[in-house]
Amino acid sequence: MKHFSLKQGLSALLLAGTAITAAPALAQDSDTLVIARSMDVNSLDPSRAFCDTCQFYLTAVYETLVTLDADNKTLVPNLAESWEVNDDFTEFTFALKDATFADGSPVEASDVVWTFERLKNLKGSPSFLMDGLTGAEAVDAKTVKFTVEAPNAEFLNKVSAPYAGIINAEVAEANGAMAGEDAAEADKSEPWFLANSAGSGPFTLASYSPEAELRLAKNDAYWGTAPAFSEVVVTQIQDAVSQAQALETGQVDIAMQIDPDTAKSIRSGDVTTEIVPSFNFVYIGFIPGAKGMEEVLTPEVRQALALAIDYDGMLDFTVGGNGAKQAAPIPNGFPGTSGLTPREQDVEKAKEMLAAAGAEGLKLTAGYPNDNIYGVDFNIMMQKVQQDFAAVGVELELKPLTWAVWRDELGAGEWPVTAIYYAPDYYGSGQYIAYFAMIEGFPWVGRASVGKPELVVNPAEADLYAKALATSGAESEAAYTALGEEMMKDAIILPLVSPNLVLAYRNDIEGVRYSACCNLPLAEITRK
């Protein structure tokens, strides 16, 4: 997911201060779960939302047809009790359970069809999940069938993304939601979704005040096993250190964004911290289509620069060793990644390649958002890149930018190097191909080429991608491995670090885990 909506600056700091003083005094022993987080909510409408906070909110309030098991690999039934897929991965049929929405009405095939059509037609950030959907049909009240235009073995994984949570069509329509072709313009329900919810999940939305608090209430009519807490409060606390303090004093039960360095400094015996690998990663991207770079940032030069980076040192400098190296822009542990070997630094070879390409004395500029993501301070990371490039004789000028300016300048090709990050929306490697691969029309081709796709498009990748989607198991994995290797050869996206994630919670809390689709499944959490 592209998290472009992070709030920054002084106002956030001020609000963080008020959030600390305004939070409920003590969380222990109550049936309210309090979570500290810097929220990045862009919307609470499942078909429009696209943020880390949205992932666990939507999971708690709306339910998907299938979901990801705790092993972060296997798909298990959720609203669908079973499903069938035809041999060429173009037709998907789901049989629904006897579930009900929070208002007591049954979850029916028509709700599922309406939700998916709306997701597609709203053309919002998560609409890519429904790319290629050609048919959605309610066979009967409890059976629903979807058709996609080309084989897509990943469709099942896509519907496990929280943004594909099923909405109560009747309630939503009564409040202005639309699913038709013109939904992108006609649907006016976004404000309603900020104050109400219409899902079948274990919780409902009680209230949301931006930059302050997100409050969920137990769904008393829940059709499944009732959650342990009657209320969940996500309270806005901006930075890792403040979150750790709130956790130590017992103001909150869980802190979601503590980095490993801060975790080490927690001294309270009442707090448990676990460090787990994540599927998030930060990367630098090369933009050969940037102004004056067409002849300069050739594949050979990009390869040489990729060899100049000290990946082990990077891991140490950015996250104090609490992370992993990553070969291609597909996170470790996702299909096809076991066959990939991360790059190693080779200064001599990098120098030779640069000399052979006639690129001595190269000067580049890097524009990047001035932010701290997943515990990685981008300024520190880019200064390390700057030093590594300097060691092979390449001068890198750094331009830390606000998000708005960064976005503008990225689109205009102002600089040839950038840095950014990515987190998964569901378990499956296809989403990474769909975002990073050098296939005509894909997002990063647009970014890297700035209107001159012939600079970067790699013709081998489109066929491999089609093959990966038309097969399953080992065959599909092999195609993803080959795609990973091609993307490493492209050297447009250089993953630097996959930071570990800290699960930090009070000792009386159980069931906290990290999910690849859903971030933090709230309904599984209990108090001892």
Added chain:
Amino acid sequence: MTRTPAAAPRASLSRAKAVWRTLRRLPPTARIGALILLFWAITVLTVHLWPIADPLAMVGRRLQPPSPDHWLGTDALGRDVFARTLRGAVWSIPIATVVVACAVALGSVLGALSGFYGGWTDSIVMRLVDVTLAFPPILLAMAVAAMLGPGLANASIAMVIVWWPIYARLMRAQVLEVREREHVEAAVAGGARGLRVLRVHILPLCWTPTLINATMDFGQVILLAASLSFIGLGATPPAPEWGSMISEGATRFYEWWIAFGPGMAILSVVLATSFLGDGLRDLFDRRSG
């Protein structure tokens, strides 16, 4: 006031003596302030010769606490914080000097013209001043710097835009007052006209408050420059600018030494300039003291 040209050099000599005599009456705090500023001035001029670490090189392990090798520890990239703090002066202090000088020059010229000519010149300049002063300084500086893009040059422009109106008002008020004095009337009666009256007969008597204010503002400008760098609108990495160093240290609560060096440096300059400014005001400008 003498009108014999030959007497002028002697007059200015005795005036310098008078200034020196006055300066010797500076209170102790102001002297301390002057000494601190002298230290930083010497640092700026000679720090490249000092036997300290390269501020941009990784010279040790990262995040090491203060030790005999690294007096103020190392930062997240293993750079020596002590060396970076001293080198930071080369960024912060010249920038503050330039910004104050530009703001004084721009503000004083506009303020003097405005006060001297009055009429529509006055209206235009003063309304511009009002509009600029209507914004909180940090907000205006942020807006301008964000518009121009990050970088110290742009941050300096932003700060001059924020600061000049204060000097315009100050100079205008002085000029308005001095303009009515008898020696000016005498000069006009004697045939002096226009800018010559302003330059020769008015301005020399208007500088004191501006100088005092400039001294005090020097520290404020360093602070604002650091604030802009702190939020990423000023110096770009890896420059060892004080504000960006503090920003790097701010996210590391338990590695206090990263922000300590630059923090103390800023504190010392700001304190020194307000001590000195206060002292000067007590001496020269008793009305507002």
